[in-house]
Amino acid sequence: MNADPVTLREVAEEAGVSVSTASRALTGKAEQYRISKKTERSIRDVAERLGFRPSHLARSLRNQRTGLVGVLVPDVSNSFFSAIAREVTRCAREQGYDVLLVDSQESTACEEQLLGHLQSRQIEGLVLCPVGESAEHLQAFEAKGIPVVMVDRCFSQLNLTTVTSDHQSGTEALMAELLQKGHRVIGCLQGRVGTLPNNERIVGYRQSLKAWNIPFDRSLIAGDQFDELSGYRAASHLLSTHVGMTAMFAFSNQILLGALRAINERKLSIPKDISLVTFDDPPFAEFLAAPITSAKQDVPLLGKTAAELLLRQLKGHESPKNQIYRIPVEILPRKSIATCSFH
Amino acid sequence: MNADPVTLREVAEEAGVSVSTASRALTGKAEQYRISKKTERSIRDVAERLGFRPSHLARSLRNQRTGLVGVLVPDVSNSFFSAIAREVTRCAREQGYDVLLVDSQESTACEEQLLGHLQSRQIEGLVLCPVGESAEHLQAFEAKGIPVVMVDRCFSQLNLTTVTSDHQSGTEALMAELLQKGHRVIGCLQGRVGTLPNNERIVGYRQSLKAWNIPFDRSLIAGDQFDELSGYRAASHLLSTHVGMTAMFAFSNQILLGALRAINERKLSIPKDISLVTFDDPPFAEFLAAPITSAKQDVPLLGKTAAELLLRQLKGHESPKNQIYRIPVEILPRKSIATCSFH
DNA sequence: TAGGATTGCACAATCGTTTGTGCATAAGAC
DNA sequence: GTCTTATGCACAAACGATTGTGCAATCCTA
Numbered sequence A, B: 001m002n003a004d005p006v007t008l009r010e011v012a013e014e015a016g017v018s019v020s021t022a023s024r025a026l027t028g029k030a031e032q033y034r035i036s037k038k039t040e041r042s043i044r045d046v047a048e049r050l051g052f053r054p055s056h057l058a059r060s061l062r063n064q065r066t067g068l069v070g071v072l073v074p075d076v077s078n079s080f081f082s083a084i085a086r087e088v089t090r091c092a093r094e095q096g097y098d099v100l101l102v103d104s105q106e107s108t109a110c111e112e113q114l115l116g117h118l119q120s121r122q123i124e125g126l127v128l129c130p131v132g133e134s135a136e137h138l139q140a141f142e143a144k145g146i147p148v149v150m151v152d153r154c155f156s157q158l159n160l161t162t163v164t165s166d167h168q169s170g171t172e173a174l175m176a177e178l179l180q181k182g183h184r185v186i187g188c189l190q191g192r193v194g195t196l197p198n199n200e201r202i203v204g205y206r207q208s209l210k211a212w213n214i215p216f217d218r219s220l221i222a223g224d225q226f227d228e229l230s231g232y233r234a235a236s237h238l239l240s241t242h243v244g245m246t247a248m249f250a251f252s253n254q255i256l257l258g259a260l261r262a263i264n265e266r267k268l269s270i271p272k273d274i275s276l277v278t279f280d281d282p283p284f285a286e287f288l289a290a291p292i293t294s295a296k297q298d299v300p301l302l303g304k305t306a307a308e309l310l311l312r313q314l315k316g317h318e319s320p321k322n323q324i325y326r327i328p329v330e331i332l333p334r335k336s337i338a339t340c341s342f343h
Numbered sequence C: 001t002a003g004g005a006t007t008g009c010a011c012a013a014t015c016g017t018t019t020g021t022g023c024a025t026a027a028g029a030c
Numbered sequence D: 001g002t003c004t005t006a007t008g009c010a011c012a013a014a015c016g017a018t019t020g021t022g023c024a025a026t027c028c029t030a
Helices: A008-015 A019-026 A037-050 A056-063 A079-094 A108-120 A136-143 A167-180 A196-211 A228-241 A253-265 A299-314 B008-015 B019-026 B037-050 B056-063 B079-094 B108-120 B136-143 B167-180 B196-211 B228-241 B253-265 B299-314
Strands: A068-073 A098-103 A125-128 A148-151 A161-165 A186-189 A247-250 A275-279 A293-297 A324-327 A329-332 B068-073 B098-103 B125-128 B148-151 B161-165 B186-189 B247-250 B275-279 B293-297 B324-327 B329-332
Touching: A008 A019, A008 A037, A019 A037, A056 B056, A068 A079, A068 A108, A079 A098, A079 A299, A079 B079, A079 B098, A098 A108, A098 B079, A098 B098, A108 A136, A125 A299, A136 A148, A148 A299, A161 A167, A161 A196, A161 A299, A167 A196, A167 A247, A167 A275, A167 A293, A167 A329, A186 A196, A186 A228, A186 A253, A228 A247, A228 A253, A247 A253, A253 A275, A299 A324, B008 B019, B008 B037, B019 B037, B068 B079, B068 B108, B079 B098, B079 B299, B098 B108, B108 B136, B125 B299, B136 B148, B148 B299, B161 B167, B161 B196, B161 B299, B167 B196, B167 B247, B167 B275, B167 B293, B167 B329, B186 B196, B186 B228, B186 B253, B228 B247, B228 B253, B247 B253, B253 B275, B299 B324
Parallel strands: A068 A098, A068 A125, A125 A148, A148 A161, A161 A324, A186 A247, A247 A275, A275 A293, B068 B098, B068 B125, B125 B148, B148 B161, B161 B324, B186 B247, B247 B275, B275 B293
Antiparallel strands: A293 A329, B293 B329
């Protein structure tokens, strides 16, 4: 029943050889150390028969290689991050790495603590989706010399490889859809303030307005988190304070849900009463009462790119630091934008 | 830059004591081993100053306790499983465990391989959402004496603690909604055949029909996976072959998406042309063109229960084996069922 | 058949911790 | 002042693997 794991020593004893010989036979170093074919065979047989599984622990300790990479995200249950985690996990496994997945629960304090944990588990590399508030603890982590690739909410001032979507042009393209249909008063349901994606989207928003000679109205921006509650509050707020507003722009799929809730509550209809577009393309977007026009991030590609960059670094390829990889965003026009005739 | 991690020995040397003393001072065993307050203080100070982090590896090797639990799911990017993973991770961390999350990609072969991996990483316990096809490899794993809690697609024949929703009564309750509104020809978009949730839902489906004296028509059941593609195909198939069908029952949120796609393609409207209900309550359910009546599984509770059961076993509380915990399902009536007057 | 090269393996150190035990020195008892 | 007890710490053996080196036995060569 509670069979203690078989150790190399037991295999060696059973095969009548020393531990070192057994080790070399089983790790494919028979040739190099001139273990006879016969001995090797016999050792392999015994190992098989006893169900020997080398202890990753001992091996890691000795080799100073854990074969672990960390993936740290603000919320695993958010499909955006879980999709990233999935891709990274897949790529990492292909190269023989296992993944330690942790969740900072959108808390910088928690993030900091977890970084410590990952470090003491001796992860060899990290794919990090930071909470995005502050970067000092990341700076410290980076200094340890563990390869890190940041995804999504990155910090340009950090000397790290980062992968993120092309937020600004995505936003501008989406804004163009609205502006071309005559919308002039567009509410912005933003996410966590100060994060790079949010910053760049705000820049895109303002640029778009500028290009159309529309004055920027700061009070049209609301919200402070990428989650549903923030979206709900922001949308509710804008809907009550800005009667002239004809469209809203949600900065994430969670925010979108909140906005939908707020709109629903007021018995407004999309796009007749209010137009709505969103960054992130949720799988249900096209089945909504009004299929939502959206800017789709290529999330799997974000994950895959990050994983590949990390794995290259792990293989020793000195990848250029401080480089930021931009993944293009695709606009999916649907039916959530009304043609707006005033002005 | 590439600062090698500080070891206990360096701390000890710097503090002018032996490694053993340093170890005891830092692990709170000063009292027990009569280390003077002064020495302890000084060791702690040095450790702090050097930024000492004990190697989890070495510690695990020595203590035969890795502090790792595994979480194995068929697809992390599916919100159902990621929500479970999140809960388990949260609970585990609270008790000082880290989580190794792996994804079997809905493949039994992959699942088997991963179980081996987890084992060689010496996980202390496992929350397992099996693919659900076969159980032999799980049997073997169980025999190692590592506590395992199964979630969702469990096997009743295994001698393991398991947690799953109350599929049958959930189904019956949802069927009642349809039957009461006069539906008699109800298509069933099932998931992976042979899995416990699928089996039990089919049983619920048949029981409901029986209770209303409606003959069971096997050809009204279609589909073979819990994913969107299967849902799409199944729905398309049923819609073309059963013109008299007035309602469909999707067995998962992914299947629902597929069904919606099929219905959309045919320009049918819900519930006028076809009624639709679903197991699992996706967050967008109420914002769909026709808000979907659904049976909501309490996914966080599934995860939490599993985690707690596992953690109890890890603490040595002999929890009753072969016990199955049922989490009740909540019916959320919305607007996707038409009142059906024929028959 | 002696000498050197080659073959085939064992010994022992090592990775960074934890922990049982032993050995000084200091303190207390008489 | 001796004997005992308590105090404060160091030594060394684990945990389970990997790997540099050493040492027999066999082989080849002349």
